[in-house]
Amino acid sequence: MRILITGAAGFLGSHLTDRFLAEGHQVVGMDNFLTGARANIAHLAGNPRFEFIEHDVSKYIQVEGSVEGVLHFASPASPIDYLQHPIPTLKVGSLGTHNTLGLAKAKGARYLLASTSEVYGDPQVHPQPESYWGHVNPVGPRGVYDEAKRFAEAMTMAYHRYHGVQTRIVRIFNTYGPRMRAHDGRVVSNLVVQGLQGQPLTIYGDGSQTRSFCYVSDLVDGIFRLFFSDRVEPTNIGNPNEFTVLELAQLVREMLGVTAPIKHQPLPVDDPKVRRPDITIARTVLGWEPAIDLRQGLERTIGYFRTVLGR
């Protein structure tokens, strides 16, 4: 298949691109480098099955030739990124989703939207099943991301219902691994980079908030299965093992063999107190579940950041 992947120069988009290429498909990558990096796709230069188009997907998209699949991953994803780029985040979730769906409809392509656990907001149901409608503050600082993704889900379902486009929606829970930016502000990259650089580890609030961390290869495998499945309704993909942020910091310290102090900083507005996916549907419908535990995933991630930072 010839597949368009938006956000291909980002963390997840570049790993997905690698997976589709490894399975023998052709990939057209599209990105405007807002939060991505040329380095993430540098290894694909010269691959005859990979093309790259530098383009802002919030503007009209043109791709020559046949396209059988569209995976829409373009969007700032880290809280500091979407707080720094609130309007581009709203645009890529709304206009970018509309444009990519329009392209899928015109080409007769299957479509997959990268949605997020943020559609559940600061959840009042725990763990979060797909049937939960969420608890989102639309006008808070995170609203630019959460509401853009909720709109994107609604638009995707409308293209399915009214235009018959074959659509899939993945709700991605916190994912980490090589090719995260060292300074993207997410908790795993922050703590590992701080530990490697001998700096205090920043914990927002008292560190009792929880997250469930999925290693990138597991996530990509779940998305790959979802894309080729028949499931139209949103599907959670994430690792159900839940940790407090303080537990994560302690594990990072232990694995790096450092005694860096913890530095508490204010909790960001509307920071979810708990987050853990109910993956019953992924297990039963896709036959998927994560294989890499936090310690194994952190080992690989630490190795990556050691190389990047030269430490």
Ligand code: NAD
């Ligand atoms: P990322 O910032 O590394 O990648 C996003 C990519 O999209 C970047 O390369 C950026 O330059 C590109 N981009 C942004 N706006 C664009 C535009 N208008 N036109 C073209 N390209 C544009 O982030 P990521 O972690 O790889 O996230 C990818 C997708 O997965 C996002 O849609 C995000 O919402 C979703 N997601 C990620 C996570 C996670 O834990 N990483 C969790 C939930 C959802």
Ligand code: UDP
């Ligand atoms: N966090 C933290 N220290 C950091 C970065 C993040 O304690 O240096 C916390 C953040 O407040 C949140 C959790 O870690 O409770 C996960 O944050 P992240 O930015 O990775 O993603 P989120 O799940 O909030 O989208």
